[in-house]
Amino acid sequence: MRFVKMQGIGNDYVYIDGFDQQIEQPERLAARVSDRHFGIGGDGLILILPSQIADARMRVFNADGSEAQMCGNGIRCVAKYLYEARRVQRRELTIETAAGLRQLQLRTDAADRVVQVSVDMGAPRLQRSALPMTGPSDEQALGVRLELADQAFEAYCLSMGNPHCVIFVPDVAAVPLALWGPQIETHAWFPERINVEFVQVLSPEAVRQRTWERGAGETLACGTGASAVTVAGFLSGRTGRRIRNQLTGGELELYYSEEGPVIMTGPAVEVCRGTFVPAELLT
Numbered sequence: 588m589r590f591v592k593m594q595g596i597g598n599d600y601v602y603i604d605g606f607d608q609q610i611e612q613p614e615r616l617a618a619r620v621s622d623r624h625f626g627i628g629g630d631g632l633i634l635i636l637p638s639q640i641a642d643a644r645m646r647v648f649n650a651d652g653s654e655a656q657m658c659g660n661g662i663r664c665v666a667k668y669l670y671e672a673r674r675v676q677r678r679e680l681t682i683e684t685a686a687g688l689r690q691l692q693l694r695t696d697a698a699d700r701v702v703q704v705s706v707d708m709g710a711p712r713l714q715r716s717a718l719p720m721t722g723p724s725d726e727q728a729l730g731v732r733l734e735l736a737d738q739a740f741e742a743y744c745l746s747m748g749n750p751h752c753v754i755f756v757p758d759v760a761a762v763p764l765a766l767w768g769p770q771i772e773t774h775a776w777f778p779e780r781i782n783v784e785f786v787q788v789l790s791p792e793a794v795r796q797r798t799w800e801r802g803a804g805e806t807l808a809c810g811t812g813a814s815a816v817t818v819a820g821f822l823s824g825r826t827g828r829r830i831r832n833q834l835t836g837g838e839l840e841l842y843y844s845e846e847g848p849v850i851m852t853g854p855a856v857e858v859c860r861g862t863f864v865p866a867e868l869l870t
């Protein structure tokens with residue numbers, strides 16, 4: 588099985604081109620390839636598959652094998668791979684995801700390599716039922732009091748196709764992420780668990796984000812999470828519509844448009860390529 592390792596500001600995945608390879612048991616494979624000792628190492632596995640309605644279809648599996656609806660850092664890398672493999676000759680692509688169709692714009696360098704990708708991440712969905720989240724299904728959950736055993740937060744819960752809980756704090760470096768992250772990820776409010784973003788507002792145009800991802804733990808970056816942060820920052824009056832987000836692994840530019848969608852712009856980098864034998868890896 589051939590794979591490509593790529594990363595978007597440190598959010599790294601193992602990618603498998605399923606146009607000419609048959610992938611069995613992707614959940615089991617995801618958990619094994621993601622292991623940074625017994626596998627290749629990554630935050631999860633992303634499959635690049637044929638689509639009837641787009642240039643390709645993307646399936647996202649977290650390091651624990653759970654499948655997610657969308658991956659912002661991952662979809663930038665998928666677009667890079669397709670363009671540089673000449674699978675697509677255009678710098679505008681459409682990719683089918685479990686969260687719907689996503690439009691992307693590529694920027695290339697003098698050697699025609701993709702150096703930056705802008706993604707229309709779609710519009711946020713604010714109803715509790717969209718995450719899903721307990722409580723009245725049409726009600727929003729912005730600025731709600733979320734209680735843990737010995738801590739309470741003001742939480743902004745919303746969907747970018749996948750669920751996010753955004754919490755603003757004075758200093759992200761001081762957050763005990765390994766303690767609070769899993770407690771929020773698996774809180775009873777979220778029947779399908781949730782991704783967690785702690786955010787420090789530096790100015791109306793700049794924030795710093797640390798991320799605890801559903802099914803992956805602390806990651807260096809989360810593109811759907813950064814998009815949710817942009818929405819929560821604007822709706823709570825803490826930031827403008829256009830921000831620079833300094834995530835642990837690098838920076839994203841985000842714009843929560845008046846029309847509704849969030850536009851996210853950032854890099855996509857190939858790390859390496861290789862092959863593995865699934866039967867070996869899955870032993």
Ligand SMILES: N[C@H](CCC[C@H](N)C(=O)O)C(=O)O
Nearest residue numbers: 655658659660749809810811
């Ligand atoms: N852990 C996420 C999927 C990966 C999203 C993240 N890596 C991104 O860049 O958006 C979830 O279970 O919804």
